[in-house]
Amino acid sequence: MKKHLHKLNALIIITLVAFTCVSCFEIVEEINLNDDGSGSFCFTINMSQSKLNINSMLLLDSVNGRPVPKKENLKAELGKVEAKLKEDGRITNVIVKENWEAYIFSISGNFNNIETLNKAINNISVGLGKLKGGSPQVADNFSYHDGIFTRLYNYNLVKDYNSLTEKDKVVFNNAKYTAIYRFNLPVKSFSNVDALKSKSGKALMLKLNIKDMITNHKTLANTINLK
Amino acid sequence: MKLKLLSLIALLFSVTMSRAQDLINLVPKDAAFAAVLDLNQINTKLKFEELINIRCIEKMSKTMLKDIVKADSVNYLNLNKYGIQVNSKAYFYFKSSDKMYYGALLIALNDEAKFAKLVKLLIGDEQNIATKENYKYAAKKDIKIVWNNKSAAFWSAIISPAQKDSLQVTLRVKFIGDEKNYLTPPPPPPAFGTLDSIKYDANETVVEPVEPVQVETSPIPSETNNDSYVAPDSTNNYNYSPNDYSAYDQMYAAVDSLCDSIKNVWCTSNTGIFLKDKGVNSLASNKEFADYIKNSPDGAFVLDYGMFTKLYMNSIWKSTLGGAMTDPYKFIQDIYGGLTMYAKAEFKKDDIGISFDVKYGSKLNEIYKEVKKKKISTNFLKYMDKDLMGYYAVGIDIAGYSKGIGHFLRELLPSIPQYGDVAVSAMDVIDIFIDEQAIYKLFTGDMVLAVNGVKPIEVVHTSYNYDDNYNRTEKTDTTTQMQPEIQFMMGVGNITDVNKILKLLINLKVLRQEGNLYCVEYNNNPLPVYISIHDGILFIGNNKANIANPVVYPKDKQLDDEHMKLFSKNTFVAYASMNNIAKYFVKEGSDKTQRSFMEVAGMFTNIKIYSGHKGDHGSTNFVMKLTNTEDNSMLDLIKFFNALYIINGNDQDRGI
Numbered sequence: 001m002k003k004h005l006h007k008l009n010a011l012i013i014i015t016l017v018a019f020t021c022v023s024c025f026e027i028v029e030e031i032n033l034n035d036d037g038s039g040s041f042c043f044t045i046n047m048s049q050s051k052l053n054i055n056s057m058l059l060l061d062s063v064n065g066r067p068v069p070k071k072e073n074l075k076a077e078l079g080k081v082e083a084k085l086k087e088d089g090r091i092t093n094v095i096v097k098e099n100w101e102a103y104i105f106s107i108s109g110n111f112n113n114i115e116t117l118n119k120a121i122n123n124i125s126v127g128l129g130k131l132k133g134g135s136p137q138v139a140d141n142f143s144y145h146d147g148i149f150t151r152l153y154n155y156n157l158v159k160d161y162n163s164l165t166e167k168d169k170v171v172f173n174n175a176k177y178t179a180i181y182r183f184n185l186p187v188k189s190f191s192n193v194d195a196l197k198s199k200s201g202k203a204l205m206l207k208l209n210i211k212d213m214i215t216n217h218k219t220l221a222n223t224i225n226l227k
Numbered sequence: 228m229k230l231k232l233l234s235l236i237a238l239l240f241s242v243t244m245s246r247a248q249d250l251i252n253l254v255p256k257d258a259a260f261a262a263v264l265d266l267n268q269i270n271t272k273l274k275f276e277e278l279i280n281i282r283c284i285e286k287m288s289k290t291m292l293k294d295i296v297k298a299d300s301v302n303y304l305n306l307n308k309y310g311i312q313v314n315s316k317a318y319f320y321f322k323s324s325d326k327m328y329y330g331a332l333l334i335a336l337n338d339e340a341k342f343a344k345l346v347k348l349l350i351g352d353e354q355n356i357a358t359k360e361n362y363k364y365a366a367k368k369d370i371k372i373v374w375n376n377k378s379a380a381f382w383s384a385i386i387s388p389a390q391k392d393s394l395q396v397t398l399r400v401k402f403i404g405d406e407k408n409y410l411t412p413p414p415p416p417p418a419f420g421t422l423d424s425i426k427y428d429a430n431e432t433v434v435e436p437v438e439p440v441q442v443e444t445s446p447i448p449s450e451t452n453n454d455s456y457v458a459p460d461s462t463n464n465y466n467y468s469p470n471d472y473s474a475y476d477q478m479y480a481a482v483d484s485l486c487d488s489i490k491n492v493w494c495t496s497n498t499g500i501f502l503k504d505k506g507v508n509s510l511a512s513n514k515e516f517a518d519y520i521k522n523s524p525d526g527a528f529v530l531d532y533g534m535f536t537k538l539y540m541n542s543i544w545k546s547t548l549g550g551a552m553t554d555p556y557k558f559i560q561d562i563y564g565g566l567t568m569y570a571k572a573e574f575k576k577d578d579i580g581i582s583f584d585v586k587y588g589s590k591l592n593e594i595y596k597e598v599k600k601k602k603i604s605t606n607f608l609k610y611m612d613k614d615l616m617g618y619y620a621v622g623i624d625i626a627g628y629s630k631g632i633g634h635f636l637r638e639l640l641p642s643i644p645q646y647g648d649v650a651v652s653a654m655d656v657i658d659i660f661i662d663e664q665a666i667y668k669l670f671t672g673d674m675v676l677a678v679n680g681v682k683p684i685e686v687v688h689t690s691y692n693y694d695d696n697y698n699r700t701e702k703t704d705t706t707t708q709m710q711p712e713i714q715f716m717m718g719v720g721n722i723t724d725v726n727k728i729l730k731l732l733i734n735l736k737v738l739r740q741e742g743n744l745y746c747v748e749y750n751n752n753p754l755p756v757y758i759s760i761h762d763g764i765l766f767i768g769n770n771k772a773n774i775a776n777p778v779v780y781p782k783d784k785q786l787d788d789e790h791m792k793l794f795s796k797n798t799f800v801a802y803a804s805m806n807n808i809a810k811y812f813v814k815e816g817s818d819k820t821q822r823s824f825m826e827v828a829g830m831f832t833n834i835k836i837y838s839g840h841k842g843d844h845g846s847t848n849f850v851m852k853l854t855n856t857e858d859n860s861m862l863d864l865i866k867f868f869n870a871l872y873i874i875n876g877n878d879q880d881r882g883i
Contacts, residue, residue, distance in 0.1 A: 026690075026691075028691070028699065052708065052710060052755070180699065182696060199696075203696045204697075
């Protein structure tokens with residue numbers, strides 16, 4: 001399991017290291033799951049609170065010795081991810097939103113089953129991995145069987161995190177990860193003690209500090225029983 | 228070895244002197260460059276033999292002077308043992324003619340036995356000392372020494388690029404056969420397998436073309452008319468086929484060898500001039516330089532910039548453009564003609580001052596003659612926080628410079644082939660349609676860019692609200708972040724016309740108006756930029772609140788009166804508060820960076836650069852104000868560099 005590290009969230013995090021000093025950003029993972037396992041997803045990264053820093057950094061060639069990705073390259077890679085998802089055909093209604101003024105980016109779409117969603121995420125991971133010149137390994141992030149929805153999280157990023165310089169580590173100090181899962185049925189039970197159930201009883205929210213996730217003090221893993 | 232010799236010469240330059248005579252009389256008045264170091268003063272601030280106790284000096288000197296350190300591992304920096312006294316001034320000069328470039332380092336040295344030891348140290352063999360007329364001399368490659376019982380000169384000479392070019396042209400005709408081939412690349416190398424058929428012999432290319440040069444029997448140039456020397460025409464001895472692949476190599480080798488021969492003859496004939504009293508033709512009779520150094524700086528130099536430019540451009544122009552565009556080239560030469568630069572450095576107790584003065588030539592004076600502005604508006608100062616990180620301020624005489632540059636262009640452009648006259652006609656047409664006076668009066672020409680320090684700046688960003696089912700909706704939040712506050716201020720001359728321009732920019736969607744504030748909103752604008760006009764000043768900056776209502780600081784929060792004086796007497800002022808900058812950066816970066824900034828903060832209070840223009844002179848001053856002077860600014864500066872040297876891990880190896 002330790003080999004299965006660099007997945008979507010890991011890739012986004014590591015890519016952000018290139019934007020050192022971007023200390024305030026939020027990743028939002030949203031899944032709307034139907035009873036039959038189909039549904040829709042939306043992954044959003046919101047860096048608007050750091051836009052002044054990003055604007056400054058985009059004017060530079062490198063920060064802390066790391067090359068700063070060019071806006072044109074980032075746009076091109078996002079375009080490729082969108083094209084690949086559409087070409088694959090298993091994810092429908094694919095929408096990529098880019099807000100280059102506020103630095104908010106999102107990818108959303110519909111899936112027929114959880115396996116399709118996992119493959120889509122892996123495609124996105126590979127696409128974003130190219131931004132760092134890497135070739136990430138991929139694995140499942142979600143499962144849904146017999147009314148039990150599971151958020152898998154088997155990453156161990158401690159070693160990677162410790163290898164960063166103190167200045168790079170600052171990037172994660174105020175970064176947040178928000179996971180939201182919405183269902184048609186009310187949630188009967190869930191395993192992650194940090195998660196909150198909505199007033200409607202049909203949704204869960206989990207807000208974590210990304211640094212806590214990376215250092216394994218907190219986890220995204222959650223088993224949600226709907227029956 | 229060459230590096231070591233040069234290093235020792237540099238050390239000698241730093242510590243040598245003589246009570247008995249002022250070596251300034253040995254320096255020719257028409258030297259293109261002449262420098263003086265008041266070693267007597269420096270020695271009172273910086274005991275040279277004690278520098279060994281400073282780690283970076285010890286380490287670097289051991290590295291550079293490895294052999295000398297081995298010979299005397301304790302006192303190798305004690306220069307008295309080399310016959311060198313440290314009580315007066317040392318000089319260095321560079322002179323040039325069309326044929327030769329030469330220069331000398333002049334020091335006082337009055338002990339023959341120690342002179343012999345010094346020669347042995349530098350040359351490697353004291354037996355090589357020869358006697359001629361009233362001096363002794365020794366040489367090894369490019370290091371040449373001459374001594375006359377009182378003083379010594381370390382000197383060197385090279386053949387000038389112009390002379391080398393001339394020889395090259397002559398030999399090119401002999402070797403290649405056609406001067407037009409000058410810019411043609413050499414023939415391609417032979418195909419693989421045909422090398423045996425090519426007459427190519429590296430040894431032959433060096434030796435054969437040079438042997439016929441009869442340098443020893445050539446006419447020897449006189450000391451007073453050394454430019455009259457004519458190289459012996461040995462080029463008729465070369466008989467190579469233009470098609471021979473080695474022809475180029477042979478030609479270049481021949482040029483180099485011939486240059487060496489000519490140089491050797493010149494050097495042999497002119498050794499004596501370096502210790503000859505120049506009398507009325509010495510630097511001592513340069514009144515302007517004497518006035519410039521009357522306050523006894525620690526070091527100073529004078530540079531005939533025009534001569535340097537002429538020599539440099541003459542060579543480059545010919546070799547790169549083959550003499551094309553002669554007229555504009557001459558014009559540019561004229562621009563620098565008569566331009567002389569003076570510089571001096573003074574290490575006082577609490578500050579270090581370096582100043583540069585430029586005396587313009589007649590052509591350059593034409594640009595400046597209508598420039599009347601002598602100061603920067605002091606109205607900006609009330610908007611500048613005394614705790615700012617730094618600023619630069621400029622006062623430009625827009626009309627004066629425009630007219631001067633206009634004269635300049637109208638004179639220069641016609642000399643440019645083809646397009647020059649067209650450009651002048653275009654300028655004439657523009658003159659007809661443009662109201663130049665209106666443009667000149669648009670702004671006053673005064674401007675300041677200030678970094679007011681790291682201040683709270685509002686950042687509007689997007690965050691999220693969630694309903695009862697955790698459905699997400701966007702909302703706008705405002706947070707305060709610490710950012711460097713940048714503020715640009717420009718004096719407005721005609722506010723009505725400036726407002727017209729702002730309205731035009733609004734119509735072009737470059738600006739957006741919010742009350743009395745203008746926001747720059749062109750596509751992909753990388754940083755927030757706000758504009759406003761208050762008190763006859765155009766404010767531009769990144770702090771929306773401050774630009775909307777610029778803060779007027781109370782008197783006790785403003786910069787002190789020294790800045791008022793700087794603005795009143797200069798047309799350019801740059802200021803950096805090292806303490807305030809270090810306070811910000813000391814929290815950033817690696818441990819090394821932080822420690823380095825702590826050293827900077829501990830060493831410097833502030834750094835100022837200011838310059839102005841008066842008549843046919845321009846003057847620039849660079850002053851570093853020190854925080855705490857333990858000894859004197861010179862020693863403190865060395866200790867500061869030593870601290871950085873240690874912080875940066877260069878103190879690991881304590882061996883040689």
